[in-house]
Amino acid sequence: MSATDVSNRTATDSPASYDLPRTVRFGSLLLVVAALVVFPLVFTNPTITSVGVFAMIYLLAVSGWNIFSGYSGYIALGHALFFGIGQYSSAMLTSRFKIPAGWDLFALLPVAGAIAGLAAVPIGWMLLRVRKHTFIVLTIAVMFIFQLLAFNLRSWTGGSQGMQLPFPTWSGAYFNEPFYYIGLLAAAIALVTSWWVRRSKFGLGLLAIRDDEDRARSLGVRTTRTKLVAFAISAVFVGAAGAIYAPFIGSVFPQFAFDPSFDLALAVMAFTGGLGTLIGPALGALVIGSLQQYFLLQFGGANVFLIVYGLLFVLILRLLPQGIVPSIAARWRQWVTYRARNTPSTGVPPDSAPDVGRPFDVVLNQGGSA
C-alpha cells in the first residue's frame, strides 16, 4: 500500500498521554506489593492476620472472576460454584489420600484449581449459549444445583454433616501466615494472568465481545471458544481460592461452600473497584474483603456486613457508578485535557473543543489529491 503520498504532515505529535507517568504507576505498584508482603509481619495479632487471609482469598477469587466477567461483560453470579468445587476437592483429596496436613495442603491448590477449571468447561458450554440477563440467572441456578448435590450426595460429601479437614501441623503461633502468603502468591499469579489476557489478542476478542458480540463474530472472533476459555480460566482461580479457604476454616459445609453471598461479594467488590479494569476488582477485594471480615468480627455472627454491602452498593451506584478506578481515571483524563488546553492559553473552555475540525481538514486535502 502506498503510504507516502498521504503524509504531508510534518508534525509527529503523539496524542496526549492520559496514563499516569510510568514511574508513578510502577512506584505505587511496588509500594502496594511491599505493604501486602510486610503486613502480617507488622500486624502479628492473629485476629488481624485472619482478616488478611480473607482479603487474600477474595483478592484471588475476584481477580480470577474479573478475567471472565470483567472482560467479557457476562456477569457470572454463580462463581461460588467453583469456590465450592475447590473446597470440596481439597476436602475430598485430603481425606481420600490421607494427605498430611503440612505444606502438602498447598500442593492441592493447582489440583483443585484444575478440577474447577475442568468442571467449568461443560458448565460454561451449556450456560454460554445464552446472553446477558438470562446468563446471570442461569449461573445462580447452576450454583444452587451444586449446593443441592452437596447436600444429597452424602456418601461423597457427608451431606449436611459437612467434611472436616485435618488441622495444619505448623505451629499455632503463626497459623494464619502460611495461608496469607500462599493466597498473596496465588493472587499475584491471577493478576499477572489477568494483565496478560488484557494485553493479548485473546483479551481483545473478549473486550470486543463485551462491546458487541455479533460484531466481534463478524470480524472473525471465535466468540464461543473465547468465552469458554475465559470462563474456565476464571474458574481455576476461584477454585484455587476455595482450596485455600477450606483448610483455613477446617471444614466444608454445602451452604457455606456454595454460598450465594459469596457470589454477591465478588460482584460488589468488582463493581466497587471498577469492573473490567485490571486493578479495580483487586482494590475492591482488599477494601471490602477486609471490611466484611472486620464487621463480622466486631459484631459477631449477625449479618451486619450484609447491611453494609447494601449501603456500599447504593453509595457506589450514586457516587462512582463506574467504580473507583475508572472514575479516578476519568477525573485524571479531564485534568490532563484541561491542563493541555489551558497551557497555550487559547482561552478555549476545556470541554468545548474535543471532537471537531483540525485533523479532518488535513485529511480532506489528502483525499482530494489521491
Next chain:
Amino acid sequence: MLTLTGVVAGYGGGDILRGVDLTVEEGSITCVVGPNGAGKSTLLKVVSGLLRPRLGTVTFQGKSLTGKSPQHILRSGIVQVMQSRSLFPDLSVRDNVELGAFLVRDQAVVRKRMAEVVEQFPIVRERLDDRAGSLSGGQQRMVEFARALMLDPSLVVLDEPSMGLEPKAALMMYGYVRQMQSDGRTVLLVEQNVRAGLELASHGVVMEAGRVRLTGTGAEILLNPQMRQLYLGGTVDIDPALSASGPRGDADAPSWPA
C-alpha cells in the same frame, strides 16, 4: 473478479433478491443504486457471507464462495464496512483497528499494517487511545475504513458509506474510496446519493425489486434517459418485447415510490 449468478435470497419472508446476475470487474469501483427495498443491502450481505443465498452462485477470483462462512470470506479477501456505525464504542481506536486484523496470526504483519493505516489515516493516529465512541460520525467512518484495510482486502464492500456524513466529510470519504482503487483494490458500494455515487464509480448497477435492471459505466447510467424516468416514477425496461407493452412491463415489479 466477483460474479453472482442467479442469486435468490431473503430473510425467510419471501425473496428479496429474485435472481441477481452481477459481475464486478477487477480494479473497478462498482456502485449499486436503486430505490429502498430494491435489495442493495441484501446483495452486499450475500457477498460478505452474512446471508446465505437460497439459489445461485457467488464466485470470487475463480473460487466459489456460495454459502461460505463470513470468516472464510474475510480470509479470501473481501471485507465489508457496515451501513450503520459499526465500531466498538467502548474500545479504543487502536483496539478497533487491530480487531480488523483479528484473523491475521502473524503479529509482525499486524504491526506493519497498523503502521501503514496510521500513516494513511491521520485521525487514527490522533485519537489512537481515545474511546471510539467519542469520535464524530465522520471520524468513526474513517476508523471503519482503517479497520477494513487491516486485512489488506482485494475487494472492499461499502454499504452506504456517505450515510450520516456532512458534505465535506462525504467528499473526504470518497477521496479514500478512490485511494483504495489506486492502491489496487476493487470497491463494491451501495449509495443512496445516486449522483455522487455514480460520478465516483467506474461501473454502475441499477437494481429494482430484487433484480439488476441496468448496468454500464457510471457516466452511462447517470445520463441514461431511463434513469430519469425511473426516478420520476416508472420502471426500467430491459426486455424490448416487454417494453412494447408499456412502461410497466414487469408485472410483479412494484412501481417506484413517487
